[in-house]
Amino acid sequence: MNKIFLCKETAKDETRTALVPADVKKLIGMGYEIAVQSGAGQIIGHLDDEYSAAGAKIVASLEEGYRLADIIVRVNKPDSIGGIRENTLHISSFDVFNQKEAIREYADAGIKMLSLEMMPRTTLAQKMDIQSSQASLAGYYAVILAASKLPKIFPMMMTPSGTISPARVFVIGVGVAGLQAIATAKRLGARVEAFDTRPVVEEQVKSLGAKFVKIDLGEMGETEQGYAKELTPEQIALQRKAQAKVCAHSDIVITTAKVFGRKAPVLLTREMTAQMKPGSIIIDMAVKTGGNVEGSDPEKDVVLDNGVRIIGGDSLERFIPKDASGMFSGNIFALLEHFWDGENKTFKLDADDEILSGCLITSDKKIIHKQFLNL
Numbered sequence: 001m002n003k004i005f006l007c008k009e010t011a012k013d014e015t016r017t018a019l020v021p022a023d024v025k026k027l028i029g030m031g032y033e034i035a036v037q038s039g040a041g042q043i044i045g046h047l048d049d050e051y052s053a054a055g056a057k058i059v060a061s062l063e064e065g066y067r068l069a070d071i072i073v074r075v076n077k078p079d080s081i082g083g084i085r086e087n088t089l090h091i092s093s094f095d096v097f098n099q100k101e102a103i104r105e106y107a108d109a110g111i112k113m114l115s116l117e118m119m120p121r122t123t124l125a126q127k128m129d130i131q132s133s134q135a136s137l138a139g140y141y142a143v144i145l146a147a148s149k150l151p152k153i154f155p156m157m158m159t160p161s162g163t164i165s166p167a168r169v170f171v172i173g174v175g176v177a178g179l180q181a182i183a184t185a186k187r188l189g190a191r192v193e194a195f196d197t198r199p200v201v202e203e204q205v206k207s208l209g210a211k212f213v214k215i216d217l218g219e220m221g222e223t224e225q226g227y228a229k230e231l232t233p234e235q236i237a238l239q240r241k242a243q244a245k246v247c248a249h250s251d252i253v254i255t256t257a258k259v260f261g262r263k264a265p266v267l268l269t270r271e272m273t274a275q276m277k278p279g280s281i282i283i284d285m286a287v288k289t290g291g292n293v294e295g296s297d298p299e300k301d302v303v304l305d306n307g308v309r310i311i312g313g314d315s316l317e318r319f320i321p322k323d324a325s326g327m328f329s330g331n332i333f334a335l336l337e338h339f340w341d342g343e344n345k346t347f348k349l350d351a352d353d354e355i356l357s358g359c360l361i362t363s364d365k366k367i368i369h370k371q372f373l374n375l
């Protein structure tokens with residue numbers, strides 16, 4: 001298994017590519033053969049010539065690439081599996097929790113589906129973790145986007161014409177995206193507050209110079225993988241009540257609160273957003289998984305009667321595709337390098353390996369991932 005095919009993305013909002021020429025060159029140097037679908041990197045300025053110069057073969061169509069490949073690499077799940085040969089390893093993010101029928105389809109077709117968002121949260125797998133690399137860029141961009149829409153500046157400014165108070169930013173959910181949002185807002189000069197249900201986060205928030213909002217919700221905690229546990233309805237009600245005041249004095253609220261594999265909790269109700277200052281900006285980064293903000297829309301901004309703008313901030317890393325592709329590609333490179341068996345010149349696919357057992361969903365015409373066995 002050493003023949004890789006890099007596909008061109010087809011999703012309408014996709015701006016990234018899964019492998020950049022620099023990583024293609026390194027992989028070919030290791031012993032992989034790589035075919036690239038013509039135009040795969042064009043959207044971020046990597047033309048076919050660059051991939052050719054890196055040693056890749058350019059192919060005109062998906063069908064041709066599929067015929068050559070035993071490993072397919074792309075950012076997103078494909079529109080159809082037509083043409084993908086049995087026993088091919090397909091590597092992409094897959095949105096697995098919303099693709100139950102597709103999982104069965106991959107298993108039946110004998111395609112080995114590796115879903116990148118299921119990458120285990122371990123030190124060893126960190127360099128292959130697209131969730132982290134993309135979320136940190138998205139967290140950065142959420143602040144830039146909010147700043148560009150806010151009718152005021154971020155830093156405090158004392159001038160002969162008057163004193164401007166700093167913008168107040170509230171970040172709800174301090175995982176990878178939230179931490180980067182806090183750091184970016186601080187760098188721009190804002191006063192930042194933050195909250196997360198995982199108690200370990202308090203120190204991280206303080207170390208970035210932000211204030212941790214203390215809300216006593218009783219028993220909280222995190223899963224073995226470091227993800228938040230789901231709150232009870234009573235805890236969510238308590239959280240909303242305690243957060244309402246902070247939202248009311250904030251200029252920007254960025255919500256990133258997700259619960260892995262489940263619907264995101266609604267943390268800002270209509271009642272709460274109605275109490276916010278006119279011109280305030282809310283960015284709901286959980287909009288695609290149910291939304292943290294009542295009324296947020298993944299397709300368009302929603303401006304409330306009081307002038308508060310709610311932005312559905314899904315996959316914001318797509319607005320900075322050069323770095324997002326570079327990091328995504330770095331993750332894929334790390335995966336392909338980690339499992340490279342140089343002696344036998346092959347990707348070593350061991351379904352019992354601690355990393356692969358976390359993210360390989362189908363193999364040998366079966367669903368093999370323990371979380372999806374009962375589909």
Ligand code: NAD
Pocket residue numbers: 120121122123125126129131132135172173174175176177178195196197198225226227228231239256257258259260265267
């Ligand atoms: P995520 O995207 O699932 O969630 C974002 C944040 O929202 C999390 O911090 C979560 O605790 C928080 N949240 C959930 N419900 C909430 C609520 N009701 N109110 C407020 N906040 C709420 O999480 P993530 O960003 O992917 O990261 C989760 C953790 O995993 C972090 O500690 C991160 O550092 C860790 N991590 C570890 C590795 C690794 O070891 N390889 C890699 C990536 C992330």
